[in-house]
Amino acid sequence: MTSGEHLPAVFARRPKRADARRNYDALVAAARESFAEAGAGASLEEVARRAKVGIGTLYRHFPTRRDLFEAVYVDEVQALSRSATGLAGLPPWDALVAWLHRFVGYVATKRALAEELVHDSEVFRTCRTEIYAAGEPMLRRAQDAGAVRSDVSFDDVLRLISGLTMAQFTAPEQRDRVLGIALDGLRRPVG
Numbered sequence: 796m797t798s799g800e801h802l803p804a805v806f807a808r809r810p811k812r813a814d815a816r817r818n819y820d821a822l823v824a825a826a827r828e829s830f831a832e833a834g835a836g837a838s839l840e841e842v843a844r845r846a847k848v849g850i851g852t853l854y855r856h857f858p859t860r861r862d863l864f865e866a867v868y869v870d871e872v873q874a875l876s877r878s879a880t881g882l883a884g885l886p887p888w889d890a891l892v893a894w895l896h897r898f899v900g901y902v903a904t905k906r907a908l909a910e911e912l913v914h915d916s917e918v919f920r921t922c923r924t925e926i927y928a929a930g931e932p933m934l935r936r937a938q939d940a941g942a943v944r945s946d947v948s949f950d951d952v953l954r955l956i957s958g959l960t961m962a963q964f965t966a967p968e969q970r971d972r973v974l975g976i977a978l979d980g981l982r983r984p985v986g
Contacts, residue, residue: 817864819856821846826867835864865918872912875901879929880950888942891933892978895956898930899974900962926953944983952981 810816825845829837839860843853857863878897882890930949937943955977964970 802965805819815856818846818848818852818931818945822853822856822863823866823870823959824862827870830864830867836880839863868918868938869922873902876925879933882933886942887933887937887940888982891937891981894930894933895952895978896974898953898956899960902957914958938983941982941983 810819822842826837826842828845829842833841839853840850842863843850846853853863857866875894875897879890879894882893885893927949930953933948934943934952936948938945938947956974959970959974959977962970962973964973
């Protein structure tokens with residue numbers, strides 16, 4: 796299963812011409828930054844300014860705020876899914892840990908957008924399928940190598956990591972330390 800295989804409706808909106816594609820990509824990147832900083836209520840004018848395009852260009856690509864939310868969300872899911880492929884050469888435990896660190900970044904974007912997107916929408920369901928398709932094989936590979944407990948499901952892991960991301964941390968270092976403690980709990984007990 797390739798990244799994006801489940802997302803034809805959102806991909807259909809992506810422009811084919813190189814200049815329009817550059818504007819589209821710049822708008823998605825700017826929106827991601829703006830939503831991460833200011834939440835879902837971020838100013839669309841600010842998004843356009845950061846992307847260095849006019850507000851009309853934003854609306855040509857994303858007629859509604861929801862269209863922009865979906866594009867940012869799908870872009871994050873694609874990046875997360877692609878990262879699993881890029882980690883395939885690492886030892887199973889290292890690949891899983893690296894991917895879960897990337898998942899933490901994804902959850903931060905998801906939280907900013909989740910209030911605006913309906914959790915039972917087609918986009919959410921499709922993205923969830925995409926995440927499972929990327930992450931489940933990594934967990935199974937680590938379990939088969941004896942690095943991860945065999946009684947853990949991928950859903951367990953996602954809930955554990957997602958729950959951690961909801962906490963308020965004093966610094967990124969504290970978040971990374973707590974994530975490390977949680978990841979240690981996934982390791983297969985020795986003995």
